[in-house]
Amino acid sequence: MPETTKVTQGFLDGHAALRKQLEIHKAGVGGLHGASREAARVTMDRAVLFLDEEIRPHASWEEVKFYPLLDSMVGGRAPFTATMRHEHAIIDRWIEDLAVNAGSTAPDVVWFARSADRLFGLIEAHFEEEEAVLLPILERRYETADDFERAVGGEIHAHSH
Numbered sequence: 001m002p003e004t005t006k007v008t009q010g011f012l013d014g015h016a017a018l019r020k021q022l023e024i025h026k027a028g029v030g031g032l033h034g035a036s037r038e039a040a041r042v043t044m045d046r047a048v049l050f051l052d053e054e055i056r057p058h059a060s061w062e063e064v065k066f067y068p069l070l071d072s073m074v075g076g077r078a079p080f081t082a083t084m085r086h087e088h089a090i091i092d093r094w095i096e097d098l099a100v101n102a103g104s105t106a107p108d109v110v111w112f113a114r115s116a117d118r119l120f121g122l123i124e125a126h127f128e129e130e131e132a133v134l135l136p137i138l139e140r141r142y143e144t145a146d147d148f149e150r151a152v153g154g155e156i157h158a159h160s161h
């Protein structure tokens with residue numbers, strides 16, 4: 001492993017892959033206003049699929065493997081990652097709202113575009129919080145990417161196709 005590799009490179013790579021997809025869906029949703037009803041449905045379904053099959057599993061992995069590791073390192077009465085977990089709950093709820101709208105017989109495209117854009121912004125901010133606040137703690141704690149991977153209980157969840 002090259003010396004320049006960060007302890008948390010695997011985690012950063014996972015976020016980078018998700019960000020790339022996020023940008024694609026952001027652009028798609030941005031074009032919803034002028035789209036035909038059929039094209040709008042495809043765009044909305046794709047965005048919901050991405051959120052459900054990529055963002056949700058990433059968040060679940062973090063809650064099961066990643067956050068508990070940080071909680072065990074940073075002592076305190078309440079879990080250190082409580083606010084991050086709560087943001088996951090908000091993200092999950094907003095995904096559900098989008099899924100329900102997209103799946104309805106008469107989706108509100110304007111509402112979907114606005115709400116998806118708001119959710120994408122929240123996810124971007126959430127990623128930045130994890131990278132800026134949580135990763136430095138791990139960079140200080142572990143020597144190598146392997147050490148971190150072992151501590152977190154296996155492969156870093158990149159989940160990129």
Ligand SMILES: [Fe+2]
Pocket residue numbers: 059062084088126130
């Ligand atoms: Fe997260």
Ligand SMILES: [Fe+2]
Pocket residue numbers: 015058062127130
């Ligand atoms: Fe994350």
